[in-house]
Amino acid sequence: MSYIVNVRTVNHGQIKKAERLVAAAGGTVVQRYEEIGVLVVQSTRSSFLSSLRSGDKGTIASVGPTRTVPVKEAPGAGVGRPVPPGHRKLADVEGTYTGTPSGAAPGQDPMEPDQWNNRLINADKAHQITDGDRKVTVAIVDSGIEADHPDLKANIVPSLSVNCTVSGVPDSAGWEATTSSHGTHVAGTVAAARNGVGIVGVAPAVKLASVKVVNDDGFIYPEYALCGTMWTARKQIPVANHSYYIDPFQFWCGDQVDQAPVVEAMRRAYAFADKRGVVNAAAAGNSAYDLANKGTDDTSPNDSTPIQRTINNSCLDIPTELPVVVTVSAIDSASALASFSNYGEGVIDVAAPGRRILSTYMGQRWMLLSGTSMASPHVAGVLALLKGTHPNATPQQLVALLKAQATDHACPAGDARCTGTPANNAFYGDGIVDALKAVKR
The missing domain is CATH 3.40.50.200 (Peptidase S8/S53 domain)
Structure with a gap:
């Protein structure tokens, strides 16, 4: 699954600490935005979300999933799920x-x-x-x-x-x-x-x-x-x-x-x-x-x-x-x-x-x-x-x-x-x- 992790204080030290907490909970940092204190994380561990939320609240302000289905894209991988009926946000x-x-x-x-x-x-x-x-x-x-x-x-x-x-x-x-x-x-x-x-x-x-x-x-x-x-x-x-x-x-x-x-x-x-x-x-x-x-x-x-x-x-x-x-x-x-x-x-x-x-x-x-x-x-x-x-x-x-x-x-x-x-x-x-x-x- 894919997650957004927000650090509580936006600085380099807090981002690095958050990355260590993510790794300990079984996650992998996919992308970091140090300027705003946000990490994009993926994990295959079912306990990842609860583990990170129950951990160091002084570092992690919030964490939540970005979707309700598993991630299927990866570098070089194709996609092919049909667009669901009624998905009409586009023109x-x-x-x-x-x-x-x-x-x-x-x-x-x-x-x-x-x-x-x-x-x-x-x-x-x-x-x-x-x-x-x-x-x-x-x-x-x-x-x-x-x-x-x-x-x-x-x-x-x-x-x-x-x-x-x-x-x-x-x-x-x-x-x-x-x-x-x-x-x-x-x-x-x-x-x-x-x-x-x-x-x-x-x-x-x-x-x-x-x-x-x-x-x-x-x-x-x-x-x-x-x-x-x-x-x-x-x-x-x-x-x-x-x-x-x-x-x-x-x-x-x-x-x-x-x-x-x-x-x-x-x-x-x-x-x-x-x-x-x-x-x-x-x-x-x-x-x-x-x-x-x-x-x-x-x-x-x-x-x-x-x-x-x-x-x-x-x-x-x-x-x-x-x-x-x-x-x-x-x-x-x-x-x-x-x-x-x-x-x-x-x-x-x-x-x-x-x-x-x-x-x-x-x-x-x-x-x-x-x-x-x-x-x-x-x-x-x-x-x-x-x-x-x-x-x-x-x-x-x-x-x-x-x-x-x-x-x-x-x-x-x-x-x-x-x-x-x-x-x-x-x-x-x-x-x-x-x-x-x-x-x-």
């Missing part, structure tokens, strides 16, 4: 692009006229000023990017790309997309190049790092996400997009002994990334769920047998509900909240297009997809534009600008789910993001 396929690229104005790429999403957030107007700063890189923390896609290959930076899906150990090989087009689609929304082919991203001149955290079965276990987040932090990649929730729980509960250690480890990782200058955008989720008023969850754990459980607001959709993450809801072409989008007053930060979004797809194709997964990369693109305009801004300053520049949107009349004011409510947060304002100094 729904809406269909292959069947439009006839025509009517593009001079300077436009062929499919730009069909990108209503860019027009809604004024990205087309922003592009009249700038396509973004090529010194800015956005990490696509996802299922990998198709390396030779004609709309993406010029913007991918292999040296900043990584594969985290083998027990959460960073590997410079294997970051390309394999079984899922999800990351490729997300990448195109952020930074498909202006090159006379296909579409144009929100920030078409910025660079892309492929940070692969989705394995070939479609799972994003905590050690994968931890690896991806720490990679962006250590490399100081200024913007990162996270269009997923961490498996196997849709909501990780801080008041449950087996789940709280993952909550704490991820909180530490994102706080460290924020300190290192990384601003993170994340999808709110596709369950039409009120994240501000949690009650039940019947989808978890999704790697074994889901159970009906009662939850509360200490239970978090991770990473989107972590403190330093921009939480993004999805809207349609009429600026209405998409039927699938999660929402919640005080949880949603901003809104962006997420219904029938045309973007890049594996096989050197383009596809229409829907989901909050499609909304979040619009925000990552706007944050990349903001970083180009304000290169010395901290993540907190970039988020403040993003929210201040967003267009307020009132709740729809008669919808009791949407509480709050036009300036900040459960559906739109601080409003719909605006790319044009982002590029004006």
Whole structure:
């Protein structure tokens, strides 16, 4: 099994002491993050968890499993478990692009006229000023990017790309997309190049790092996400997009002994990334769920047998509900909240297009997809534009600008789910993001 171990005091001596305790309990350290006091550990010993928990509490703050099934990946090993039915945290396929690229104005790429999403957030107007700063890189923390896609290959930076899906150990090989087009689609929304082919991203001149955290079965276990987040932090990649929730729980509960250690480890990782200058955008989720008023969850754990459980607001959709993450809801072409989008007053930060979004797809194709997964990369693109305009801004300053520049949107009349004011409510947060304002100094 795989475990997260959090030390109580973050320093080298405590990490080394924790490693000795892990070994004594029958565990092997797979990955260490000394900067945040977290170890990823594996053990075949059934007594490992109870032994470590009953040991030196002055050193070990918490320890918990990362999944409900045994680890099967190992360096060089393949994967093959089918994705469980209903495992729908990633996007729904809406269909292959069947439009006839025509009517593009001079300077436009062929499919730009069909990108209503860019027009809604004024990205087309922003592009009249700038396509973004090529010194800015956005990490696509996802299922990998198709390396030779004609709309993406010029913007991918292999040296900043990584594969985290083998027990959460960073590997410079294997970051390309394999079984899922999800990351490729997300990448195109952020930074498909202006090159006379296909579409144009929100920030078409910025660079892309492929940070692969989705394995070939479609799972994003905590050690994968931890690896991806720490990679962006250590490399100081200024913007990162996270269009997923961490498996196997849709909501990780801080008041449950087996789940709280993952909550704490991820909180530490994102706080460290924020300190290192990384601003993170994340999808709110596709369950039409009120994240501000949690009650039940019947989808978890999704790697074994889901159970009906009662939850509360200490239970978090991770990473989107972590403190330093921009939480993004999805809207349609009429600026209405998409039927699938999660929402919640005080949880949603901003809104962006997420219904029938045309973007890049594996096989050197383009596809229409829907989901909050499609909304979040619009925000990552706007944050990349903001970083180009304000290169010395901290993540907190970039988020403040993003929210201040967003267009307020009132709740729809008669919808009791949407509480709050036009300036900040459960559906739109601080409003719909605006790319044009982002590029004006």
